[in-house]
């Protein structure tokens with residue numbers, strides 16, 4: 147018998163569990179925070195374009211796309227990195243900024259990929275447990291090589307004020323990756339921190355507000371030296387030619403994204419009120435999903451199962467910190483009406 151060929155850290159790893167993608171198209175899918183509305187028509191035009199261009203490798207450093215992103219944020223292309231989804235950027239952060247004897251920090255609960263990435267790279271973690279209302283908290287003299295800060299946080303949907311985030315970044319000796327996957331649905335963002343502080347990076351994605359989760363396109367903005375580190379260690383061609391072209395089309399039609407975001411925000415406010423009328427606790431959401439606790443006498447798991455039987459899929463995260471709650475994507479008005487009707491009968 148040969149010795150184990152796989153690293154022990156990988157054998158022992160509890161892998162990240164992505165939300166279910168059911169085959170049954172009649173299911174109302176409110177479990178993975180995708181956008182219920184289609185992407186820009188400009189995206190469609192790219193997809194019907196000539197295929198001959200696919201013979202060639204893509205631009206390894208995504209220059210045209212970076213120029214467009216730099217134009218949007220009024221910064222230099224050296225401050226922009228483009229990745230295969232923002233998940234790639236998160237993994238690169240550990241590889242670029244963490245020495246073996248360092249620590250990776252994040253809140254609990256937050257995006258469940260953070261501890262998985264730390265485990266893959268055999269990094270020790272220093273999680274900060276959030277209080278019962280999931281509001282901001284921080285240990286005094288807290289140190290780590292890297293802190294993953296999802297803002298707004300997921301799965302709690304809560305936005306931390308920029309003032310608080312700035313004060314934390316100023317006092318923190320490592321790199322802060324502000325994961326703004328949902329920020330287009332919020333009142334405020336921290337982009338100016340990434341453009342002015344030497345230890346702050348903001349990551350964004352086209353997966354949510356741009357309706358392009360299937361594309362896999364994320365980008366980071368931050369100090370030139372930190373972006374250079376990403377370019378040194380990334381895969382040679384980490385973003386496909388098609389993804390670069392489509393992202394460029396989507397980012398040249400910001401109006402389309404903004405009007406979808408407006409619709410989703412309006413639906414979010416309506417459905418929050420409806421759920422509260424049914425006795426659910428709903429946290430103030432700055433995202434395209436709701437974090438909610440079912441009324442007395444009902445369990446989150448029970449409601450999840452009841453909804454599933456009615457062909458509505460929401461997200462339930464078992465466990466001590468999250469097991470009392472459900473995360474529900476805000477989709478179209480019609481889908482939300484079906485949700486509320488189904489919950490009345492649960």
Ligand SMILES: Cc1ncc(COP(=O)(O)O)c(C=O)c1O
Pocket residue numbers: 178179230231232233234257296300325327350351352353359362363364
């Ligand atoms: C907080 C957070 N960050 C990042 C991501 C991943 O984004 P992407 O699709 O760009 O990899 C998600 C996906 O759900 C998320 O919830």
